[in-house]
Amino acid sequence: MTSSDAGAGPRERPVLLVLADSLSYYGPKGGLPSDHPDIWPNIVARQLGWDVELVARIGWTSRDVWWALTQDPRVWSAVPRAGAVVFAVGGMDSLPSPLPTALREQLRYVRPPALRRVVRTGYQWLQPRLSPLGWPVALPPRLSVEYLESSRAALEYMRPELPVIGTLPSVHRSEAYGKVHAGRPGAVAAITAWSEEKNVPLVDLAEAVRANVFSDQGNPDGIHWGWDGHTEVAASMLTALRAAGVVPDSAEGAVPADPVSSGAE
Numbered sequence: 209m210t211s212s213d214a215g216a217g218p219r220e221r222p223v224l225l226v227l228a229d230s231l232s233y234y235g236p237k238g239g240l241p242s243d244h245p246d247i248w249p250n251i252v253a254r255q256l257g258w259d260v261e262l263v264a265r266i267g268w269t270s271r272d273v274w275w276a277l278t279q280d281p282r283v284w285s286a287v288p289r290a291g292a293v294v295f296a297v298g299g300m301d302s303l304p305s306p307l308p309t310a311l312r313e314q315l316r317y318v319r320p321p322a323l324r325r326v327v328r329t330g331y332q333w334l335q336p337r338l339s340p341l342g343w344p345v346a347l348p349p350r351l352s353v354e355y356l357e358s359s360r361a362a363l364e365y366m367r368p369e370l371p372v373i374g375t376l377p378s379v380h381r382s383e384a385y386g387k388v389h390a391g392r393p394g395a396v397a398a399i400t401a402w403s404e405e406k407n408v409p410l411v412d413l414a415e416a417v418r419a420n421v422f423s424d425q426g427n428p429d430g431i432h433w434g435w436d437g438h439t440e441v442a443a444s445m446l447t448a449l450r451a452a453g454v455v456p457d458s459a460e461g462a463v464p465a466d467p468v469s470s471g472a473e
Contacts, residue, residue: 211308222258222291224249225283227273227359229297230266231378231413234432236425239266246435248444249294256455261286267312269301269347270355277359292371292454293363294445295356299377299413299431301347303385304394307331309346336383349391349398356399360406371452373445374403375437378413379421382430409448416440 226232226249233240233247240247241264245254253260263276263283273295276283287293305312336361347355355381360372376399380469392414403410420426420437427433433441449455 220289222256222435223286223289224253224256224258224260225286225290226250226260226262226264227268227276227283227295227297228262228264229268229272229300230264231299231432232262232264232296234427235438236343236427236432236434238427238440246438248438248442248445249436252445252449255442255446256291256449258291261290266319267300269309270295270297270352270359271299271347274355274359279361286291286370287370290367290370291296292373292449292452294375295359296375296413296461298352298395298399299380301349301352302345302377302389302391303380303389304339304342304348304391305336306341307334319429329368330436332384334393336386339384339386341386345391347456349394352395353398353402356402360408364473371449371454372408373448374399375412376400376412376414378431378433379418380431381422382433383387383430387430409451411441411444413441413444416444 230239232249233242233244235244235246242249242264244250247262249260249262252258261282263280263286265272310329315324315328318327326338335462356374363370363372376396377389379392380385380389381415400410402408417426417433417437417440420434420440421430423434423436425436446455
């Protein structure tokens with residue numbers, strides 16, 4: 209039994225378990241359903257002949273990956289069938305968060321609704337104006353790595369042979385964050401050191417999507433990607449999966465030049 213089919217029954221295909229933020233399922237015009245054929249998890253799965261379990265949400269950090277592993281029964285059911293797990297987070301961790309992250313996450317609970325709208329408007333006004341400070345970030349690099357390692361170690365305990373792939377933060381030109389990403393170098397250094405120590409292959413999202421983000425083909429919000437970004441990430445992810453020994457010889461890492469249904473969005 210190889211790592212690509214470990215845990216899968218005779219009639220089950222392996223699962224690519226992706227724990228991610230909104231970069232995994234947003235396209236050039238906004239959020240998309242998890243089965244949309246042109247987002248990178250599904251491009252990768254087609255190349256592998258695997259199924260996908262995409263567990264993701266806007267604003268997720270490395271801490272949310274840990275919470276998903278420990279609290280979400282969808283993840284529990286996917287781990288036994290997983291051929292590989294991808295931690296596709298880190299971008300949000302490294303973004304400037306001059307106002308407490310907990311404040312942003314609690315805005316939805318403010319009552320009455322009229323007060324909530326006022327508070328949210330105030331937050332949205334302050335965030336880009338304070339972001340040029342570059343500090344603090346949403347999750348310091350030390351904590352990001354602690355959560356990543358806790359998640360990796362938990363998976364290793366359950367499935368010692370299960371490959372885990374990490375990612376380095378993407379880039380952005382978002383007005384909402386003052387076009388500032390001063391926290392990225394520290395995050396890259398910390399995640400890279402962790403990956404080297406634990407032998408976790410990494411995909412550098414910035415290298416894969418930089419041209420797309422800084423073109424007119426990405427999402428107008430300046431942070432999410434267009435179809436070329438998803439295609440490049442898929443190709444890089446297949447390379448990382450090959451390094452982890454889970455890509456079959458028949459999958460050469462080539463991704464279709466034209467997305468399956470890019471005309472739909």
